[in-house]
Amino acid sequence: MMDQWLKQKKALWMLAIVFLLWMGSGCDAHSGKEDKGSASSQKGEASEVIRIGYQKYGTLNMLKARGDLEKRLKKLGYTVQWSLFPGGPQLLEAMNAGSLDFGHTGEAPPVFAQAAGTPLLYVATTPPNPAAEAILVPKNSPIRTIADLKGKKVALNKGSNVHYLLVQALEKAGLKLSDIQPVYLPPADARAAFEQGSVDAWVIWDPFYAAAEQGGKARVIADGQGLAANREFFFASRSFAEKHADVVNIILEELKKVDRWASNDPKGVAAFLAPELGIDEQALETAAKRRTYNIEPVTDEVVAQQQQIADQFFQLGLLPKKIDVKEAVWREGK
Structure with missing residues (x-):
């Protein structure tokens, strides 16, 4: 009996020693990971992922396809995660949810996003x-002017650049948004509805606009000229811009390089992006030729134009509250 008791006691001691060794090993491993994370933060946060949202077409899309940004940031210990969105409103919703660090949209989406409390900062514009945006009708449609849209179904992406274009076009024709039947759809669904005859008109931007033209089934009754500037804006989340101003500047520098290439070679842009986007090369070339490429600062004049858009949407009851656009403009170091 004594021998058996001693054996049991010895076994219990062995289990206790193994347990203590395991606990010690586990704690050391955990501490090592945290220390490693802290060290990487001090040396450029080697394990950090830069999350960028993009849409089909635009300079960010080209930057993604070229892979230049990844190469440059990899040297600093960063990796890049790209996420595709059907439009600007959806992209900024992701930024509001904390899922994105950087992205791009047109003029209208940031106005709605700022009103909703999205912590975004305008860091650059074009x-x-x-x-590069237009109001389309089927080729054989009896609709000839904006005034003819009264009572008609018009497809558009809600809260996007084309939303503002439509508001401006209707106002110029003496109509209100309530005089038509807006059908809010993302581009792919809107195109299907347009081609199937479920809607009477479609307000859309390039390259979807160019692709619709290319198919020969669409006719333009108005584009943005004289109605909407149709700028592209680049954004960073407020926390990301405050912590990583250097990375924001690197992204903008790489975008400028892409712009220089695109300005000089629209045919090359089309050939390069066609496989990436699954859009006809000729349509992409058309889109590239009617676009001006450059990265510019968000000046007081640009802010004033954005404020005008925000005020108009508020007056129409589409914006829940008044906003001050300049509060969302990045001033590096401030």
């Missing part, structure tokens, strides 16, 4: 591209 020259106006009013000819």
